[in-house]
Amino acid sequence: MSRKVAVIGGGPAAVSTFLHLTRVRDIASVCFIAPNDIGCAPAFGSGGPMLLCNTSVDVTSLRPDGTSELLSYLAARGWPVHREDFVPRYLVTQYARESYLRHRAAAERDGVKVGHVRGRARSVSGHPGDYRIGLEDGTAVDATDVVFALGGAVPRLPASLRATATAPRLLTSPYPVRRLRAVPADAKVLVLGTKLSAIDAALTLCRAGRRTVMASPSGRLPAVRTRLCRDTAAGLGREWERQLADGADGAEAAAMARPLIRLIRTLSGGEPLRPRLSDHTDAHERLRHETQLAEAGQVPWQDTIAEVIDGLNHALPDQPEPVRRQVLATHRAAMSRYISSIPLDNARRLLSHLDAGLLTVADGCPERIDPHPDGWTVTWPDGRTEHIDWVVCATGFQVPALSVAPDGRLHIGEPAAPGARAAQVTPGLRVHRGPDHAQERMWAVGSAAGTRVPVVNYLRAAAQHARDVGRILDAEATAS
Structure with a gap:
């Protein structure tokens, strides 16, 4: 059988898929369906030299095994880079784009037809x-x-903004960041969110002197790290798999933290973990303390993060949905702060803007955000009102949902018909429309x-998925 593979998407996850497909023996053609140039993604392509990847070079690679390809790519071009470094994001786009072009040329020399349809699959x-897209x-x-x-293609708007999504002084996403640079320099800006995309927005806005307020339900910024590398192999995934063998109530889910704490204490020479965590409740002071801890090398937890992600992605996919929900609900706050922690350089920049009074972090979210001709009126939980010139929504993105209509057609995006149900992704990454359909030849990678899969906003996870799908296809080709 000569396969004609369609890859829906065009970012780094799609390029990683392509690289692994080029090793499959019976591929006749690969067609990308994506609106933009292959290899380009809004977040990776934004910001110039000031916006850094939140993961180290070691785990930012289109191939998940061995030495980071990004490290080799940058070293070959004269960049003085180390595996621990956080590099500007545009370099990842360059790496992905050049990798795609190089492997495309090689595939075409081997007789594989490679195409790109500019559009959105629905x-x-x-x-x-025999699929038709x-x-x-x-x-x-x-x-x-x-x-x-x-x-993630569609910004996730808070309910309070959905009715005013087309307001002229609302940016529904911080990407591409050139839109942030168009905000007047004397504007006061409300950034909704305090996680990674919100930090990108705050850094870009404050750099030009714009007064910025960040707000989220938690009012908490991510923790601070100096690296994210594959430095441990303690078998957390296997241990968690054993712990979850009989299900997971609240106590069992909480117990998953114990082997991780033991590992962190081992990395810190047996010293207790508590002094290496900040207990400040004020976001500004907590960022200051965590920056100091990172500068002093007192963040042993950071060397477990790559294994924690791999372990969760190993142990949870095979679990029933209630177990997955219980585990993630139990550990969501810690995962949000530590898995998604920020590089020390970005923390220093944020801290400088906070100290200068350009940036503030609110304790919670506004109760109301009302548009008017000159901007917005923001009402805070304490009854205080404030004039804001611009609002930037940085509350994340929705990956287009996969749903199945009653006629069996799979829809990409919002359900297109009453009675549609969610398509299922199996532990083996196959996408299934339901029990009435034969085993599908559709797979999901990355987001x-x-x-x-619990942690997908991470290039290494997408590359692992692409590798696994490539192995499945190659094994099938060999068997036939």
Whole structure:
């Protein structure tokens, strides 16, 4: 069987998929369906030299095993880079784009046809080995196999802003950051969110002197780290798998922290963990303390993060949905702060803006955000009102949902018909429409697998998925 593979998506996850597909023996063609140039993604392509990756070079690679390809790529071009470094994001786009072009040329020399349809896929119909992918412009692409490599495309707007999503002084996303630079320098800006995309927005806005307020339900900024590397192999995933063998109530889910704490104490020479964590409740002072801890090398937890992500992604996909929900609910706050912690250089920049009075972090979210001709009136929980010139929504992105209509057609995006149900992603990353359908030849990688895999906003996870899908296809080709 000569496969015609359609890859829906065009960012780094899609490029990683392509690299692994080039090793499959019976691929006749690969067609990307994506609106932009292959290898480009809004977050990775933004910000110039000042916006850094939140992961070290060691785990930022289109291939998950061995030495980081990004490290080799940068070293070959004269960059004085170390595996622990956090590099500017635009370099990841360059690396992904050049990797795609190089492997495309090699695949075409081997007789594989590689195409790119500029558009958005909206549906998949047909059956395994004979799919038809419908695009939003009414055209279609035929494929034997489909890989969903979709990143977050649609901003996740708070309910308070959905009715005013087209207001002229609202940016529904901080990306591309050139839109932030167009905000007047004397503007006062409310950034909704305190996590990674919100920090990108705050750094960009404050750099030009714009007064900025960050607000989120938690009012908490991420923790601070100096590296994120593959430095431990303590078997956390296998240990958690054993712990979850009989299910997970609240106590069992909480107990998953014990082997991790033991590992962190080992890394810190047996010293207690508590002095290496900040107990400040004020976001400004907590950032100051955590920056000091990172500068002093007192953040042993950071050397476990890569294994924690791998371990969660190993142990949880096979668990029933209630177990996955229980574990994630139990540990959500810690995962949000520590897995998504920020590089020390970005923490220093944030701290300088806080100290200068350009940036403030609110204790919680506004109760109301009302538009008016000159901007916005923000009402805070204590009854105080404040005039804001611009609002930037930095509360994350929604990966287009995969749903199945009653006629069996798979829809990409909002359910297109009453009675639609969610498509299922299996532990093996196959996308299933339901029990009435044969085993599908559709797979999800990266963010598209987020209904099954707990940590997907991470290039290493997407590359692991792409590797695994490539291995499945190659094994099938060998068997046939």
